[in-house]
Amino acid sequence: MKRLLNNMYRPVNPSPAALITSVDEKGKPNIITLGEVFNVSIKQPVIMGIAIRPATYSHYLIKKTGEYVINLTTSSLVEKVDLCGSVSGRNGIDKFAEFGLTPEASSFVKPPIIKECPVNIECRVAGIQTVGDHDLILGEVMAVHAEDDMIDEQGGLNLGRPGLLVYVTGNYWALGEKLGSHGFARRK
Amino acid sequence: MKRLLNNMYRPVNPSPAALITSVDEKGKPNIITLGEVFNVSIKQPVIMGIAIRPATYSHYLIKKTGEYVINLTTSSLVEKVDLCGSVSGRNGIDKFAEFGLTPEASSFVKPPIIKECPVNIECRVAGIQTVGDHDLILGEVMAVHAEDDMIDEQGGLNLGRPGLLVYVTGNYWALGEKLGSHGFARRK
Numbered sequence: 001m002k003r004l005l006n007n008m009y010r011p012v013n014p015s016p017a018a019l020i021t022s023v024d025e026k027g028k029p030n031i032i033t034l035g036e037v038f039n040v041s042i043k044q045p046v047i048m049g050i051a052i053r054p055a056t057y058s059h060y061l062i063k064k065t066g067e068y069v070i071n072l073t074t075s076s077l078v079e080k081v082d083l084c085g086s087v088s089g090r091n092g093i094d095k096f097a098e099f100g101l102t103p104e105a106s107s108f109v110k111p112p113i114i115k116e117c118p119v120n121i122e123c124r125v126a127g128i129q130t131v132g133d134h135d136l137i138l139g140e141v142m143a144v145h146a147e148d149d150m151i152d153e154q155g156g157l158n159l160g161r162p163g164l165l166v167y168v169t170g171n172y173w174a175l176g177e178k179l180g181s182h183g184f185a186r187r188k
Numbered sequence: 189m190k191r192l193l194n195n196m197y198r199p200v201n202p203s204p205a206a207l208i209t210s211v212d213e214k215g216k217p218n219i220i221t222l223g224e225v226f227n228v229s230i231k232q233p234v235i236m237g238i239a240i241r242p243a244t245y246s247h248y249l250i251k252k253t254g255e256y257v258i259n260l261t262t263s264s265l266v267e268k269v270d271l272c273g274s275v276s277g278r279n280g281i282d283k284f285a286e287f288g289l290t291p292e293a294s295s296f297v298k299p300p301i302i303k304e305c306p307v308n309i310e311c312r313v314a315g316i317q318t319v320g321d322h323d324l325i326l327g328e329v330m331a332v333h334a335e336d337d338m339i340d341e342q343g344g345l346n347l348g349r350p351g352l353l354v355y356v357t358g359n360y361w362a363l364g365e366k367l368g369s370h371g372f373a374r375r376k
Contacts, residue, residue: 002308004295005332006343008234011309012227012258013347014202014354014363038226039200040239041320046196049237049324051228070200075367082373107192120190121199131326132229136237138319144193155194159201159357166202166354166363169347172372175202175354176364179263184360185270 010035010169017081017167019071020050021103021111022061029103029112031095032058033085035167036134037070046141048123051134057090059135066125067109068139071117073165075174080116081165082172108142119157120145198223198357205269205355207259208238209291209299210249217291217300219283220246221273223355224322225258234329236311239322245278247323254313255297256327259305261353263362268304269353270360296330307345308333 005011018037023029036051048070052059062068073081080099087093096103096114103112106122113120123139130136144157152158166173193199206225211217224239236258240247250256261269268287275281284291284302291300294310301308311327318324332345340346354361 001336002333003336003339005334005339005345007345008329008332009344010227010230011234011307011329011332011345012204012206012225012236013260013307013345014204014352015226016200016202018200036227036230037200038203038237038239039198039224040237040324041322042198042224042239043321045320046199047320048200049226049228051226051230072201078367079373082368082371086371086374119199132233132235133231134229136228141196141199144196144199145190146193148189148191151191151193156197157193157195157199157201157357160359162361162364164202164356165367168352168363169345170370171348172367172369173350174364174367175356176350176362179266179353179360179362180270181360182358183270183274185267186274 013168014166017073017165017172019073019081019084019114019117020058021069021071021114022058023065023111024061027110030058030061030089031084032056033081040138047126048121048139048141050137052137054135057088062137063128065110067111068123069106069111069113070121070123071114072119073117074163075165077116078165078172113145118147118150201356202354205261205353205360207261207269207272207302207305208246209257209259209302210246211253211299212249215298218246218249218277219272220244221269228326235314236309236327236329238325240325242323245276250325251316253298255299256311257294257299257301258309258311259302260307261305262351263353265304266353266360301333306335306338
């Protein structure tokens with residue numbers, strides 16, 4: 001039996017629980033946890049979107065510098081992911097040091113990639129627009145780093161092992177089992 | 189050990205494997221499977237985004253009528269989800285009848301909700317923009333239907349049981365276990 005929600009807060013699920021890195025003018029990095037991270041243009045060019053509250057320090061940094069990195073996370077990182085999303089970087093906290101994460105140099109942008117995250121997506125801002133209570137930031141992908149065992153023979157991403165962290169209406173979940181690949185039902 | 193991808197196709201994961209319903213001018217419904225479905229404005233107003241290829245029949249219908257429904261799916265629907273994403277509705281196929289799904293009336297928009305999907309999000313188009321190889325469609329949420337046991341005491345969404353279907357770079361996955369709720373690490 002279905003009912004209509006009184007409170008329609010954030011109805012689309014699941015999403016990534018991603019860590020977004022940015023830097024200030026002196027190069028000091030910050031991290032924010034975002035669930036609103038998504039593919040928009042898939043192939044040519046590759047453009048990602050994030051939706052972020054204008055009040056956040058990361059919003060200020062990304063708007064100022066025009067660069068950010070989307071770092072995908074795994075279940076084993078769930079505590080660090082939650083902590084990065086619980087405090088603002090505005091007061092000078094070093095979230096890398098505080099929460100045990102390791103910054104590594106990116107290839108094309110100033111914000112670092114996070115070593116512990118298996119996939120790191122370097123982005124340059126292509127546009128910022130206000131959409132309701134969030135700003136929608138579109139970013140062109142400059143490079144994607146991935147762990148060796150997440151790369152297929154053609155050099156593409158193959159997240160074919162479990163481990164990715166999933167965000168579902170305020171909760172963190174682990175991925176369970178693989179059920180099939182695109183087209184499997186038609187091929188049967 | 190990490191490497192740079194040669195092929196950066198669709199790097200952000202996971203996403204929903206959602207069924208989007210739309211209608212033609214005579215009210216005949218169509219269904220398309222999309223992974224690019226996401227929250228943008230979370231609370232006030234509630235605005236969702238979908239990214240869809242301009243060549244699809246559903247793109248034509250949504251642009252024409254200005255309405256669509258996002259239907260979230262479960263693992264038990266994985267074959268139907270895959271089939272809905274494997275053929276175009278342009279040639280007149282009735283995907284509801286063909287793949288065993290049941291249309292039910294929406295509250296505010298013409299496209300039907302899908303009975304078998306536990307969450308149905310009625311949307312009116314707020315804007316369409318071309319972003320690379322996809323069109324980004326923003327839609328204001330008019331109503332959200334959910335199964336009784338997915339609604340919390342305040343009338344909000346609580347997807348606190350497993351079952352949601354997850355899309356990860358070309359593969360369908362089941363959710364595994366719940367690891368914690370937002371803020372758990374800080375509260376410890």
